[in-house]
Amino acid sequence: DIQMTQSPSSLSASVGDRVTITCRATQGISNFLVWFQQKPGKAPKSLIFAASSLHSGVPSRFSGSGSGTDFTLTISSLQPEDFATYYCQQYKSYPLTFGGGTRVEIK
Amino acid sequence: EVQLLDSGGGLVQPGGSLRLSCVASGFTFSSYAMSWVRQAPGKGLEWVSAISGDGANTYNADSVKGRFTISRDNSKNTLYLRMDSLRADDTAIYYCAKTVGHDSWGLGTLVTVSS
Numbered sequence: 615d616i617q618m619t620q621s622p623s624s625l626s627a628s629v630g631d632r633v634t635i636t637c638r639a640t641q642g643i644s645n646f647l648v649w650f651q652q653k654p655g656k657a658p659k660s661l662i663f664a665a666s667s668l669h670s671g672v673p674s675r676f677s678g679s680g681s682g683t684d685f686t687l688t689i690s691s692l693q694p695e696d697f698a699t700y701y702c703q704q705y706k707s708y709p710l711t712f713g714g715g716t717r718v719e720i721k
Numbered sequence: 722e723v724q725l726l727d728s729g730g731g732l733v734q735p736g737g738s739l740r741l742s743c744v745a746s747g748f749t750f751s752s753y754a755m756s757w758v759r760q761a762p763g764k765g766l767e768w769v770s771a772i773s774g775d776g777a778n779t780y781n782a783d784s785v786k787g788r789f790t791i792s793r794d795n796s797k798n799t800l801y802l803r804m805d806s807l808r809a810d811d812t813a814i815y816y817c818a819k820t821v822g823h824d825s826w827g828l829g830t831l832v833t834v835s836s
Binding site: 648650652657658659660663669701703705708709710711712713714715 | 756765766767768771780782783816821822823824825826827828829
């Protein structure tokens, strides 16, 4: 099975900060990676697919990069509505696996 | 607009059974694989099961293998998850999701396994 490790598990940041979250796979997954945002009590929302492609309607301050085993999600200028938990997930092979999540909190 | 309406959750005793449903609209249901993903209280996301668009191929997490069965009825645009031999650690919100990249999600349905 492919394990996905996210770091950090949580971070505190201020509005306007640049935030970077990393996700590492235990084996190469090409670009079969997605990023989700989840707010408390809500279903996850897909932000990025194929490692770097933004879903329609997602603000351009979100970006994704990487290929193989190492990936990043970057928020260029953190906004109040971005405080949430973020997950990565690989879809290269079954079982599909998620990272443990990164909680982004207000400093 | 893609919509996924999941339902069927509730309180069930350990060893009991439940069937979840997810009614899809806004896309050609039979053209897409579908998944179930769960989230235990205060925990992260865990993929549970997936099924191909034609229903011919199914995949399950080891944690539910032999107990849960995913299926679909493309004539009704509906995805199902039959859950048998339920255990306390199956307690979670269950979400249906479109494709293996989970590009759209239902609102979730809560399953509580407790005596």
